[in-house]
Amino acid sequence: MKKLRRSFYTRSTIAVAKDLLGKIFIRKIGNSSLSGMIVETEAYLHTDPASHSYRGKTERNSAMFDTGGHLYVYFTYGMHFCANVVTSNKNTGEAVLIRAVEPIEGIEMMTKNRLLDDRRRHSDDRRLHTLTNGPAKFAQAFQLTRQQSGIDLTKSEMFIVDAGVNVRRMIVAGVRVGISAGKGKKWRFYLKNNPWVSKK
DNA sequence: AAGGCGATTGCCT
DNA sequence: GGCAATCGCCTTT
Numbered sequence: 001m002k003k004l005r006r007s008f009y010t011r012s013t014i015a016v017a018k019d020l021l022g023k024i025f026i027r028k029i030g031n032s033s034l035s036g037m038i039v040e041t042e043a044y045l046h047t048d049p050a051s052h053s054y055r056g057k058t059e060r061n062s063a064m065f066d067t068g069g070h071l072y073v074y075f076t077y078g079m080h081f082c083a084n085v086v087t088s089n090k091n092t093g094e095a096v097l098i099r100a101v102e103p104i105e106g107i108e109m110m111t112k113n114r115l116l117d118d119r120r121r122h123s124d125d126r127r128l129h130t131l132t133n134g135p136a137k138f139a140q141a142f143q144l145t146r147q148q149s150g151i152d153l154t155k156s157e158m159f160i161v162d163a164g165v166n167v168r169r170m171i172v173a174g175v176r177v178g179i180s181a182g183k184g185k186k187w188r189f190y191l192k193n194n195p196w197v198s199k200k
Numbered sequence: 201a202a203g204g205c206g207a208t209t210g211c212c213t
Numbered sequence: 214g215g216c217a218a219t220c221g222c223c224t225t226t
Contacts, residue, residue, distance in 0.1 A: 078219030080208050
């Protein structure tokens with residue numbers, strides 16, 4: 001279990017988006033630990049009209065311009081958070097959106113986090129594959145909000161490790177989800193046949 | 201100062 | 214498959 005270091009994150013955004021698949025995202029909270037294998041990502045480049053960084057640095061997206069290895073969390077649709085891993089060098093403005101993980105540790109706490117504090121959820125959906133199969137679901141399960149935006153994944157209780165799983169042959173590339181500009185780019189990457197991937 | 205809309209989700213038809 | 218929920222950000226007056 002090797003913790004990913006700065007040099008992993010400061011490479012090209014597309015390379016990092018692919019290489020994050022199969023890695024384990026870990027967040028320590030007190031004595032407990034939340035973890036999941038990353039199974040779906042999307043790359044957002046600074047030259048890309050779909051990227052928050054396309055029109056330059058603002059207060060909202062400033063974490064995206066930090067050095068690779070930081071976290072960028074944003075608020076959207078008036079109710080959801082989504083988490084990104086910042087890539088490339090300082091002031092570049094590129095990141096990888098984590099769209100889905102396969103839960104490993106802390107499933108009970110994740111379930112609680114997903115059911116708790118959700119004004120829109122009236123049912124009691126406890127199916128495992130709906131726990132973290134989407135960017136806002138992942139953020140909610142791992143308790144990621146604006147408060148976590150800007151933290152350094154190489155120097156905190158939140159980090160990503162390489163468990164030595166080789167998923168290279170399972171990677172599929174496709175178009176990104178939910179954007180209106182930059183639709184042609186196949187910068188979404190996911191693991192073939194994994195049940196936690198948000199969309200086929 | 202105002203208005204449009206979003207890197208989504210869950211419920212309803 | 215369609216659409217409401219809900220609010221902060223950014224663009225346009």
